Amino acid sequence: MIDIFLIAASIEHAQRIVVRLEESGVRYRLHTAFGPARQLPMHARVVRGADLLIVDDANLNVRGLDGIEETLACAPTLHCMLVTPAPSTALIGAALRVGVRQVLSWPLDRQAVVDALAQIEARRREPGRRHARVVTLASSKGGSGTTLIAVNLACALAARRERRVLLIDLSQQFADASLLMANRPPPMTLVDLCSRNEQLDPALFDACAMHVCPNLDLLAGAGDPLKAAELLPGQLDRILTLVRERYDAVLIDVGPSLNPSTIRALAHSDAICMVVRQNPLYLHGARRMLDIFRELGHPASKVRVVVNQYDKDAQINLPMLERTLGAKVAHQLPRDDQHVNDALSRGVPLVACARDSGLAQGIVLLANMLWPAGAERRRSMLGRLLATWPNLPPQLKPGG
Numbered sequence: 001m002i003d004i005f006l007i008a009a010s011i012e013h014a015q016r017i018v019v020r021l022e023e024s025g026v027r028y029r030l031h032t033a034f035g036p037a038r039q040l041p042m043h044a045r046v047v048r049g050a051d052l053l054i055v056d057d058a059n060l061n062v063r064g065l066d067g068i069e070e071t072l073a074c075a076p077t078l079h080c081m082l083v084t085p086a087p088s089t090a091l092i093g094a095a096l097r098v099g100v101r102q103v104l105s106w107p108l109d110r111q112a113v114v115d116a117l118a119q120i121e122a123r124r125r126e127p128g129r130r131h132a133r134v135v136t137l138a139s140s141k142g143g144s145g146t147t148l149i150a151v152n153l154a155c156a157l158a159a160r161r162e163r164r165v166l167l168i169d170l171s172q173q174f175a176d177a178s179l180l181m182a183n184r185p186p187p188m189t190l191v192d193l194c195s196r197n198e199q200l201d202p203a204l205f206d207a208c209a210m211h212v213c214p215n216l217d218l219l220a221g222a223g224d225p226l227k228a229a230e231l232l233p234g235q236l237d238r239i240l241t242l243v244r245e246r247y248d249a250v251l252i253d254v255g256p257s258l259n260p261s262t263i264r265a266l267a268h269s270d271a272i273c274m275v276v277r278q279n280p281l282y283l284h285g286a287r288r289m290l291d292i293f294r295e296l297g298h299p300a301s302k303v304r305v306v307v308n309q310y311d312k313d314a315q316i317n318l319p320m321l322e323r324t325l326g327a328k329v330a331h332q333l334p335r336d337d338q339h340v341n342d343a344l345s346r347g348v349p350l351v352a353c354a355r356d357s358g359l360a361q362g363i364v365l366l367a368n369m370l371w372p373a374g375a376e377r378r379r380s381m382l383g384r385l386l387a388t389w390p391n392l393p394p395q396l397k398p399g400g
Contacts, residue, residue: 002028002120005050007040009058017054017083020113026121028052036060037082038067047071047078051120056083062094069098072237073267079120083108097234132166132244135370136252136269138262140285144275145308147171148340148350149333149363150253151180155349156367158216163248163371166209168239169221170265171255178210178220179347186210186220193219194235205242217247233264240268249371256285263296271370272303276325278314283324290327304330306366311335331369333362 008014188208310332336359
């Protein structure tokens with residue numbers, strides 16, 4: 001059964017929409033409210049439980065899409081259908097960018113409604129469909145190490161061969177993930193893909209992604225802060241909806257950036273990994289960032305605090321750090337400058353070239369924490385990675 005939330009301009013319009021729903025032959029449960037689209041956030045709790053959102057607003061313009069955008073930011077997988085008389089090209093384009101799937105006019109197209117309901121029902125019933133666990137890595141200040149951690153987490157997860165893994169570089173700065181992971185330029189970037197967003201399908205996505213290993217892909221960042229700023233939240237929604245059904249694990253590196261697109265990425269995430277360091281400047285920003293997560297509606301149980309470059313002898317110890325942040329530390333990663341610098345200079349992930357290092361082992365433990373490995377034995381994980389990693393120089397293999 002499909003759960004539908006309808007916000008309608010009038011009882012008459014609601015009745016006409018219900019007629020179309022009945023004609024589909026699909027079983028559904030309907031919740032109805034009356035009012036303009038800008039009132040949608042008032043119904044956020046009910047909307048989050050729906051499979052389909054239908055917005056009927058006779059007076060909607062581009063500026064009036066804010067309520068829809070805010071709602072879809074909190075329910076990123078929701079299928080949204082907009083009904084408005086004679087929508088302009090500008091309105092249709094703006095609606096698609098904020099995440100609306102269909103823009104329909106009166107008289108309501110019967111087949112369009114039938115097709116939408118059938119598509120949602122088929123997606124719910126599809127056997128064996130992947131549904132990725134999405135984890136976003138964030139920090140409050142540059143230099144925290146989120147990109148290094150994200151790259152190595154992705155590589156460690158890909159060592160579990162039954163999992164398909166994707167890393168999305170959403171950094172607003174210079175997008176280094178492709179250099180750390182493969183030391184070669186990507187075929188296209190996230191911004192390139194978004195520029196062709198209305199053509200988005202699996203084939204286009206595969207053409208834009210960097211295929212690092214058979215089961216590990218990277219969607220590279222723009223590498224240019226000005227181009228990165230062109231990314232629209234609605235475009236990111238469509239990409240994340242697509243990749244959830246194609247991968248088992250999706251990592252999103254947002255670094256220290258907070259903007260509409262990274263806020264949307266957080267909304268899509270099953271967990272948020274907050275990377276901090278034992279330094280007053282990092283902790284001050286991290287405390288504020290954790291407050292912002294709560295203000296955005298993310299419960300404390302969704303956030304994992306990870307201390308990077310952990311030093312047990314540092315002046316700011318774990319109890320002091322936890323008191324400062326008002327949150328428990330979930331994991332610590334040790335400092336390992338020698339192996340990190342060696343990996344960076346060669347463009348090879350640390351977990352592939354220094355698997356016995358404390359940092360590599362710590363990253364594997366973090367991967368197991370964020371994506372439970374089930375019955376799989378940890379001892380075989382990095383061994384398989386070394387056997388399959390492309391172009392790994394022989395001299396990098398520890399212990400001969």
